Amino acid sequence: MKSTAIHSLGVLIFICSTYALRSGEVIPNQWIVLLHPNTTDDGVSMHLSSLDLIVSSIEMSPDSPPPPTVQTSTFNFGDQMKGYVARLPPGTGDAHVQALVDGIQSSDQVLHVESDRVVTLSLFDNYDSYDVDEQLWRYYGPWRRLHVMGHYVAQTGAPWNLVRISHRWYSSFLSSIEYIYPRGAGSGSTVYILDTGIDTNHSELSGRAYWGASFVRGRNGSEVIYKDDHSHGTHVAGIVASTRYGVAKQTKVIAVKVMNWQGTGATSVILAGLEWIYNNANMTINNIINTSLRISSSRAVDAVATMLINQKGFVWSSSAGNSASDACTNSPNEVEGVVTVGATDRNDIVASYSNQGRCVDIFAPGSDIKSTIPVSMGGYGIKSGTSMAAPHVSGLLALARTVHPGLSPLELNSYIKKYSTRNVLRNVNASTPNRFIYTVLA
Missing domain, CATH: 3.40.50.200 (Peptidase S8/S53 domain)
Incomplete structure (x- = not known):
């Protein structure tokens, strides 16, 4: 039976298709975050809700555009592992990006943060067979x-x-x-x-x-x-x-x-x-x-x-x-x-x-x-x-x-x-x- 559980992660593959397709290359403004296993569901919700506050706390000039919205998609492997993918829109300023990364890394609930990266097939295309x-x-x-x-x-x-x-x-x-x-x-x-x-x-x-x-x-x-x-x-x-x-x-x-x-x-x-x-x-x-x-x-x-x-x-x-x-x-x-x-x-x-x-x-x-x-x-x-x-x-x-x-x-x-x-x-x-x-x- 086909699964209808797509989360919002399905959109990430579309982002990859419009970006340089070199294996291992960092996808801009996109991170994978692992939370401590003992983080409760309420704790996850509170942590995610704090991300927009972190980004919006950056002081900008009066004519600056409104702060970007942080897009997130959670993953859950039972009691063993919880986490999420965080993404900021293309064109987000360096100050907002750094504020988000610093805020995530400083959270007591966060175990590990890594940049999302391009994955490719292990196919050798140039082999004449x-x-x-x-x-x-x-x-x-x-x-x-x-x-x-x-x-x-x-x-x-x-x-x-x-x-x-x-x-x-x-x-x-x-x-x-x-x-x-x-x-x-x-x-x-x-x-x-x-x-x-x-x-x-x-x-x-x-x-x-x-x-x-x-x-x-x-x-x-x-x-x-x-x-x-x-x-x-x-x-x-x-x-x-x-x-x-x-x-x-x-x-x-x-x-x-x-x-x-x-x-x-x-x-x-x-x-x-x-x-x-x-x-x-x-x-x-x-x-x-x-x-x-x-x-x-x-x-x-x-x-x-x-x-x-x-x-x-x-x-x-x-x-x-x-x-x-x-x-x-x-x-x-x-x-x-x-x-x-x-x-x-x-x-x-x-x-x-x-x-x-x-x-x-x-x-x-x-x-x-x-x-x-x-x-x-x-x-x-x-x-x-x-x-x-x-x-x-x-x-x-x-x-x-x-x-x-x-x-x-x-x-x-x-x-x-x-x-x-x-x-x-x-x-x-x-x-x-x-x-x-x-x-x-x-």
């Missing part, structure tokens, strides 16, 4: 059939990335066209995909893809849309759960739209999506979060991730990032329990764009990955990036839940690392674990 893909497609051919082998299922004629993750050694991968995975195929798990949305009517995802919530307005800014108007989210969902291209073919995927048609968003909108998941997820099933996004380091996002993992039992797969730098600079990659995923190509070489470092837990295929895109855009497409690597791990986590449903999030993360293939990848730097995902779990 079409010739390679056509070659692979001719070699492997379309999906043909499945056959059962004891506790496992084999998909014959599988795409290269699925074949690779179910074979330990590169030589055995080259001689096979089969993807092998546990018979449960991720049944009983749900992956929440914070992204551009999912084409839930795609035949490859039929009956397993659903809309959860949208916090994004359309191009005209008039109404919230439930549509993947970019293609990234549907591609990610296909890697997790599609019939031909999915790692976990019986897993459900739920769309939480936090990114617009340009593939951009804001940290505050990510928090809105996470709040929706916190309040609406079915906690009787196994829940996984996938963020194939470049979220600049955010204490607020890290705090929510910690809470969802430790108190709600979520597992979380996050893309390492595509700037060929330190994965720890993106959130929530430093949080214990989050699986941070780097990208490789079909030659077992870490992709030149992939972030590395101590925060990377494991690698998965990320270059030249064929998967689903909205039917209106052609139905199938090839993309590259750590965006494509992370959903391989989301699917793997769903498979692991099928094999060992009783494991905690931290135990599950340790389990997939234990069964990973080690020391087969090239171009791994000294600070990064050399682990590659493996699906033939026991």
Whole structure:
């Protein structure tokens, strides 16, 4: 069922679309504020009502325009975390901006303040993949059939990335066209995909893809849309759960739209999506979060991730990032329990764009990955990036839940690392674990 809880955060994505779209760039006059957990609802209301008083207290000349109104939107993660997003209109003078920031930071109720920032997809746009893909497609051919082998299922004629993750050694991968995975195929798990949305009517995802919530307005800014108007989210969902291209073919995927048609968003909108998941997820099933996004380091996002993992039992797969730098600079990659995923190509070489470092837990295929895109855009497409690597791990986590449903999030993360293939990848730097995902779990 679609959510009608949009708050006022949906408008923030429209602001981003009219502003410079560089990942991590500060959105002017917009802040994320965390309050102390013991702040009462009345305390929150009193604090918010004081913000306009702070701004209006600035002495101005008689011919100055009236003081700006502070726009706020609250978020609430039960008793564990409360906060809000504050915004001043464009063109607000420096004196009013500084007065508001000083007033917020000096409040006894405030735990943390950070600037809202632009979020982008972990998609490597400049990677020429079409010739390679056509070659692979001719070699492997379309999906043909499945056959059962004891506790496992084999998909014959599988795409290269699925074949690779179910074979330990590169030589055995080259001689096979089969993807092998546990018979449960991720049944009983749900992956929440914070992204551009999912084409839930795609035949490859039929009956397993659903809309959860949208916090994004359309191009005209008039109404919230439930549509993947970019293609990234549907591609990610296909890697997790599609019939031909999915790692976990019986897993459900739920769309939480936090990114617009340009593939951009804001940290505050990510928090809105996470709040929706916190309040609406079915906690009787196994829940996984996938963020194939470049979220600049955010204490607020890290705090929510910690809470969802430790108190709600979520597992979380996050893309390492595509700037060929330190994965720890993106959130929530430093949080214990989050699986941070780097990208490789079909030659077992870490992709030149992939972030590395101590925060990377494991690698998965990320270059030249064929998967689903909205039917209106052609139905199938090839993309590259750590965006494509992370959903391989989301699917793997769903498979692991099928094999060992009783494991905690931290135990599950340790389990997939234990069964990973080690020391087969090239171009791994000294600070990064050399682990590659493996699906033939026991």
